[in-house]
Amino acid sequence: MQMQLAAKFKDYRHVWVFVEIERGCVHPVSWELMGEGRKLADDLGVDLCAVVLGPRTDDTKAAISQTYHYGADICYICEDPLLADYRNEPYTRALTGLVDKYQPEILLLGATPLGRDLAGSVATMLQTGLTADSTELRIADDKSLAATRPTFGGTLLCTIHTLNHRPQMATVRPRVMAMPEPDRSRTGRMVWHSLGMAEGDIVTKVLEFVSDARIEKANLAYADIVVAGGMGLRQPGNLALVQRLAEVVGGEWGVSRPLVQKGWAPAERQIGQTGTTIRPRLYIAAGISGAIQHRVGVEGSDLIVAINTDPDARIFDVAHLGVVADALTILPALADAFARRLPGRALAS
Amino acid sequence: MTRLAREFHSVVCIKQVPDSAQIRVHPVTNTIMRQGVPTIINPYDLFALEEAMRLRDEYGGTVTVLTMGPPMAEDALRRALGLGANRAVLITDRRFAGSDTLATSFALSKALTRIGEEHPIDIVFTGKQTIDGDTAQVGPGIARRLGLNQLTYVAAIDALDRDGATITLRRRSEGGVQVLRSRLPCLITMLEDTNTLRRGTIQDMLRAARAPVTTWSAEEAGIADPMQCGLRGSPTVVKRVFAPRPRADKAEMVVVEGKTPAQTADAVLDLLFAQSPNLEAALSARFKS
Ligand SMILES: Cc1cc2nc3c(=O)[nH]c(=O)nc-3n(C[C@H](O)[C@H](O)[C@H](O)COP(=O)(O)OP(=O)(O)OC[C@H]3O[C@@H](n4cnc5c(N)ncnc54)[C@H](O)[C@@H]3O)c2cc1C
Ligand SMILES: Cc1cc2nc3c(=O)[nH]c(=O)nc-3n(C[C@H](O)[C@H](O)[C@H](O)COP(=O)(O)OP(=O)(O)OC[C@H]3O[C@@H](n4cnc5c(N)ncnc54)[C@H](O)[C@@H]3O)c2cc1C
Numbered sequence: 001m002q003m004q005l006a007a008k009f010k011d012y013r014h015v016w017v018f019v020e021i022e023r024g025c026v027h028p029v030s031w032e033l034m035g036e037g038r039k040l041a042d043d044l045g046v047d048l049c050a051v052v053l054g055p056r057t058d059d060t061k062a063a064i065s066q067t068y069h070y071g072a073d074i075c076y077i078c079e080d081p082l083l084a085d086y087r088n089e090p091y092t093r094a095l096t097g098l099v100d101k102y103q104p105e106i107l108l109l110g111a112t113p114l115g116r117d118l119a120g121s122v123a124t125m126l127q128t129g130l131t132a133d134s135t136e137l138r139i140a141d142d143k144s145l146a147a148t149r150p151t152f153g154g155t156l157l158c159t160i161h162t163l164n165h166r167p168q169m170a171t172v173r174p175r176v177m178a179m180p181e182p183d184r185s186r187t188g189r190m191v192w193h194s195l196g197m198a199e200g201d202i203v204t205k206v207l208e209f210v211s212d213a214r215i216e217k218a219n220l221a222y223a224d225i226v227v228a229g230g231m232g233l234r235q236p237g238n239l240a241l242v243q244r245l246a247e248v249v250g251g252e253w254g255v256s257r258p259l260v261q262k263g264w265a266p267a268e269r270q271i272g273q274t275g276t277t278i279r280p281r282l283y284i285a286a287g288i289s290g291a292i293q294h295r296v297g298v299e300g301s302d303l304i305v306a307i308n309t310d311p312d313a314r315i316f317d318v319a320h321l322g323v324v325a326d327a328l329t330i331l332p333a334l335a336d337a338f339a340r341r342l343p344g345r346a347l348a349s
Numbered sequence: 350m351t352r353l354a355r356e357f358h359s360v361v362c363i364k365q366v367p368d369s370a371q372i373r374v375h376p377v378t379n380t381i382m383r384q385g386v387p388t389i390i391n392p393y394d395l396f397a398l399e400e401a402m403r404l405r406d407e408y409g410g411t412v413t414v415l416t417m418g419p420p421m422a423e424d425a426l427r428r429a430l431g432l433g434a435n436r437a438v439l440i441t442d443r444r445f446a447g448s449d450t451l452a453t454s455f456a457l458s459k460a461l462t463r464i465g466e467e468h469p470i471d472i473v474f475t476g477k478q479t480i481d482g483d484t485a486q487v488g489p490g491i492a493r494r495l496g497l498n499q500l501t502y503v504a505a506i507d508a509l510d511r512d513g514a515t516i517t518l519r520r521r522s523e524g525g526v527q528v529l530r531s532r533l534p535c536l537i538t539m540l541e542d543t544n545t546l547r548r549g550t551i552q553d554m555l556r557a558a559r560a561p562v563t564t565w566s567a568e569e570a571g572i573a574d575p576m577q578c579g580l581r582g583s584p585t586v587v588k589r590v591f592a593p594r595p596r597a598d599k600a601e602m603v604v605v606e607g608k609t610p611a612q613t614a615d616a617v618l619d620l621l622f623a624q625s626p627n628l629e630a631a632l633s634a635r636f637k638s
Contacts, residue, residue: 022522025524089499163585
């Protein structure tokens, strides 16, 4: 089903990445997307451009310089006090305004709460296609974007194209693409854009921001080491064995989905297709069978150790190191072994 | 969609989805085997439905459920009526087949406009996402098309002032929760685990079996231009469906026979640090100070 691109879209060029900044912090997924965007731009022989929206602060300024370190040739900037907290209305206005004016052929955003909120409304404003939660982006032979995403909980993959509309939009989950090495010597061009809105035009007001720092929240996606337990733990109380090992190695703990469904652990601890994608240096999976929906969330880990009583468990297909044994005895033994062998850790046991 | 000072009215968009826990993929053809797979209301939509009913119980008014789907999607609507929804609307038309999220939000927003003409809407609710398409794009699409204030990932509705037409709520965002005040009418996508779905009463269940379900074709839903529906109205196309490629090598198995758990654990660490010397260095450095 090859179609001619309508004349009005012929001038759409370059690859754009939306840089997500919330309360002064750049979400790392933005740099992961820059790494990927750089490859797409090079394949097409076009520029990689970053979009930075925010108030005029030192944080925003720092983010702008970083876009070049992570590969941007051009940074499109809209600085306005109205962009201080994320709100859909001014962000949609700024991003669609930039797209209409500078006409990129590809626009990528992180599949985070902010990115999904913004991408959905921007795509609708622009009346273009948006592929959600892509895990692979590639330039097809006809120079269009081929975005691949898991379907039906990861049992199949599908490749989606945006026909006859521009820009071609896609969101990508954090930790799916590798983090590129920054090159701090790189710089590039800045293009400024004005928002053209007044506070009175914006209906939604932010009354307060309650930081998770005050309610202690898991940061599984960016943890270096993750230890997780599944139904093989048998009792909610045994989750303590997972937590203790995680603590000894200074990592985060997580669970497979059934434990969340049973109420043994909060949803934010779930790893996998409908939970968090992780990409740690070390992942230890105890009593987890390795269902596809779990595997798609852990495949990016550098090293995977699986503990399971069933030698045929599918988790061993994805693990690098396998132990066929009872997790209830191996987890404490591992915690003790790490405590013994890591200097300064002996006391923690 | 301007709100008139009448009784409170929420519309909850629900999608009928295959119970994915029971989905199987044909090993040879790589197609989804849907035959015999039971359908359910998208689980995320039930949090939206419960929240709408909770507001109705507090402020009075009506909860309408709306779905776009094949004729059998009526089952999902009847189930929602059985749980306590007041009215149900199904839009069904062969021209809707193959809709992507842009076409879906177009059709739903037309139906919402028609519903709103008869009975002004204060809040449109959707779920956070579905378990099949799983894009989370339809809610924002509807909000944008109808010019409703878009409030996604809502964890709690704190206050509703019908006279002032304002709503105060908590929205999940990166690293925290935003407390927002916005105006009605608005669109809310409800986060999971934010409430507990009620059991329908016997009366509701009995009513659900007989209650009329309003059924509209594309034309009846107010869609004059079918070019914006279904496949033709969808900029995205699925070009290829395929199975993930399995990893070639299996895990290296640690020998456990004749070993105590402590010895096994030591063997695991030896292999781990042999495979990744950096890991040992990084771990040790971490706890030095
Ligand atoms: C749409 C959809 C989305 C999903 N999303 C996710 C997701 O995001 N994340 C996720 O994890 N799942 C997800 N699932 C669920 C997934 O399909 C599996 O059901 C789930 O991962 C299984 O969890 P488990 O491995 O803990 O349990 P089980 O499959 O029951 O496996 C338990 C394992 O423990 C082993 N075992 C038993 N006793 C011991 C012992 N003493 N020591 C060691 N091993 C032992 C058993 O051999 C078995 O392999 C999803 C499913 C669907 C349909
Ligand atoms: C495997 C697969 C992958 C897909 N990938 C994409 C993609 O990347 N981009 C794209 O544009 N389309 C995609 N689609 C098409 C998309 O699933 C359909 O457009 C679908 O009608 C709505 O999208 P969703 O299921 O993702 O809903 P979501 O946007 O996740 O749903 C959010 C909420 O909108 C409401 N809602 C959604 N659909 C309906 C409905 N039919 N009736 C009433 N309320 C509804 C519900 O309240 C739901 O909780 C895909 C479809 C499949 C099967």
